[in-house]
Amino acid sequence: MKRPIWRLLWNSRREAVFDIALVAALEVLGRLLLHLFPEQIPPQSYDWIGGRDVSAVLSDLTCLLLLARRRYPLLLMSFFSVLTLAQVLLVSYGPGPLLPLNNYADPWIPGELPCVVYSVVVYPATRLKRLVGWNLIALVIFLAARLWHDPPVELLASAFLLTAFPAVLGLYVGARRRLEGALRDRAERAEREQHLLAEQARADERARLAAEMHDVVTHRVSLMVLQAGALGVTAKDEQTREAAEQLRASGCEALAELRDLVGVLRRAPEEEPEYEDPETTSVPDLADLISRSEAVGVPVELVEEGDYARVSPAVGRTAHRVVQEALTNVYKHAPGSQVRVDAVYGERVRLTVRNTASPHQPSADLAGSGSGTGLLGLRQRVDLVGGTLRAGAMADGGFQVDVILPAYVPTAEAADE
Incomplete structure (x- = not known):
């Protein structure tokens, strides 16, 4: 069966719907903020990349990249770190910003960066990838707060809120998920142990029944067969001998059936006895x-x-x-x-x-x-x-x-x- 396309980015439809809704919400929020807080950046600052329309298109593309945040979090974090570095250098020493800005006093980071920081902390990865991810997070915190000179308190607060807080939130969510996974594994292990104990109890009961049948029933039937055989030998009339022989044959059949039944009861489910022809x-x-x-x-x-x-x-x-x-x-x-x-x-x-x-x-x-x-x-x-x-x-x-x-x-x- 052909694998659905959405499986390339998500493990379930629920994840796909959530991420698509997140991207749509961020698009609406970004346009709303630009409407409520008009840009205080000179229009000519965007001329070097073709104007504000081109800058807005680049912003939309970075928002769409969030659809891959679950499957490729480290790759997105690397891209956004480079984008943040380019934004800081272009605003500080270059012709102007690459992405839309409301104010030069705001952190010069893409608006989608908090979601990327959260994703790179939450979603599982190898130890090396986690180490690289934390180094990139430290880099974007440094760039957003502009710690190479004396930043104002407002800048520090907004920079740490948009970068450090998502990382801390990701740590909490990741620890909670690991705890839930450990508790779930413990519950499943306890259930398996209870199942094994129940199987062992059933096996012990089967063995007890087999021993009781062998010791009591088989012994009594054997005596009946022997007595019927003796009666067939000592009986004087033909009808009595035939009845005794039928009784002895029925007893032998009963013993054979009991032997098979006792064998089945004694056999553990995992045992493989030798083949009986x-x-x-x-x-x-x-x-x-x-x-x-x-x-x-x-x-x-x-x-x-x-x-x-x-x-x-x-x-x-x-x-x-x-x-x-x-x-x-x-x-x-x-x-x-x-x-x-x-x-x-x-x-x-x-x-x-x-x-x-x-x-x-x-x-x-x-x-x-x-x-x-x-x-x-x-x-x-x-x-x-x-x-x-x-x-x-x-x-x-x-x-x-x-x-x-x-x-x-x-x-x-x-x-x-």
């Missing part, structure tokens, strides 16, 4: 979930794109839970509806579960079962692996769950069980 880790297959759903009377159309085998285990289990919860909600709240699951695997995993409007009234007992926080729990689980979840009703009366997950989420290595 998904091909060596059991990842739930959506096709098996769909078949089980169809077995309980919920037919589902599954459309998959991409390579599911390269999905991180933690992400795969999260995707499995998302589809499982969505299908459970369809079974509870939209019996008989048509369901479609779209899964796209790539750099990101996108799952979309849609169901049409239900042709039947859902069972009150079945719809009222559960805690009512299924979607909230899914959202928290999706957030835990860095994904996003959107769910809501569609225009045709159906419902849609749309989830985007990262394809790979590293987990810290779980402790030995």
Whole structure:
């Protein structure tokens, strides 16, 4: 994008408007002063430069130069110092003034010099430039007060008011700005520190939850798996052995999910654990979930794109839970509806579960079962692996769950069980 022209002189539109208004005000003020206090300089004093009109044009040009006072303060100060020196020499020893004067007793300086002195003090520069600027300020003070001979008190007062006072004012404004900048930096630093402390507190809480889940939940589920395995070995009838085997398999899946969840909780945000090959880790297959759903009377159309085998285990289990919860909600709240699951695997995993409007009234007992926080729990689980979840009703009366997950989420290595 092309840089605006006004950016060559100003950092913001506010600065541009202020400086343009300042130049316009100084132009009006200069003409007003010439009208209220007519010149007491002989007309022929300006003949050497072409008359008073040429002198007025030069005065207007020096006023326009103030538009560059923020970007080039030292350059303007150098120019105005030379102009002041030339004015003093021309009035004292030459043919006459270069710029308009009301009285020989006034300071022989350009009317815009106070603004230039203020600018060279306020606006930031290198140490060398500041040193040069102060030397030029001392020069114009010396020239304006004409300290090489005994100046009258009125001249001293007006000279110091137009040169030394802007410098002192610039020092005050510059110090105030530096103080405000330091306070702002301190406030931003304190805010960053509070954010880091909050992040550390969250990381500590995650680690505490991970330790508690590992020590309590994993231990209990492991005992359940062992007992189910023992029951399957000692049971005499086939139905009991099948039930025990299903219980043991479900417990193993729960342990795997707990291991992934504990790993995610233990992982600090800045950590980069070693890559875990998904091909060596059991990842739930959506096709098996769909078949089980169809077995309980919920037919589902599954459309998959991409390579599911390269999905991180933690992400795969999260995707499995998302589809499982969505299908459970369809079974509870939209019996008989048509369901479609779209899964796209790539750099990101996108799952979309849609169901049409239900042709039947859902069972009150079945719809009222559960805690009512299924979607909230899914959202928290999706957030835990860095994904996003959107769910809501569609225009045709159906419902849609749309989830985007990262394809790979590293987990810290779980402790030995």
